[in-house]
Amino acid sequence: MTQFADSPHRYGLVTRIFHWGMALLFAAQFASAAAHWALPRESTLRDTLWSYHFNLGATLLLLVLLRGVWGLWNLRHRPSESGLMGSAAKAGHAALYALMITVPALKIIGSAGSTRGFSYLGLQIFPARETAIGWTNTISEWHGTLGWVLAVIVLGHISAAVIWHQVIKRDDVLQRMA
Template sequence: MSNSVLDNPDRYGAVSRSLHWGMAVLFLIQFCSAAAHWGLPRENALREMLWGYHTDVGLTLFLLVFLRGAWGLANMSRRPTHPGALGRAAMAGHLAIYALMIIVPSVRVLAAAGGTRGLSFWGIEVLQPRGQEVTWMQIPAEWHGEMGWLLAALILGHAGIALFWHGSIKRDGTLQRMVG
């Protein structure tokens, strides 16, 4: 495979970049639906339209994060490195984003697996409804929204650091590894 497909030390490859930016667009839609759910009245048409996609887009992101993680691990030895204390902080930040990208949808899937309404993914039933709700399976989902907003805050911080710190102040080429 050519070097532009795989990651290399100067640049993330086409697969990593497609996953990064494709998921960024989907996360934007996901947080718009969450914001509409939080901030708009029930009868609002925009809220209903956006909220109608929350589960499908959320589950799509849930699948994509595993592909992205597997591709990242397979390319670990080729990827740009993060030396020094600030580099370790950057890696810890990326790891926290990964952790929340997995935990946030997981708790809702768990609740659906123990719930009375089942779960559909783009119209296909993937979990059947139960006759009776399993109480403990609902508990972690109580923090789904809060953890989702925490993820949004981390992503905003991440984009801010990438654009302003690396892009405008230090101009160290970090942004270029993922852009283009």
């Protein structure tokens, strides 16, 4: 029978859909950020990849909030490790959540105080202001740097799952999320 909730031996269907669905969406979001950073302004590939950055970024923020609520609901009966590696995994997951929330939130707060405003899927959420607010602009300048910090932690997370758990330790950590 399909198990929706998490158990100490395995993540349930809901957590696995959140995890792998959002991993794909993050890959697309980092592709758009990389294109913004690396390609010349006149590149059509840059335009195409950048065209969804705001909407997908805001969607990821909504999804991570739902995923966080589901994670807290399931916290007591999720798979967990004891010892130093267990604490490192918990710290790594907490850092991923903190950045998955902070990175898009900073830019949305920045847009709320800007002369451009913010629209989501064509719906105006914050109207354009006549004058920009200084502090919202300042904090939103951290968005790009923290976005790259998130990308580095994601790479560390994938290496820990694949190289440490799957290749070196050969335990069942990858299987319980698969």
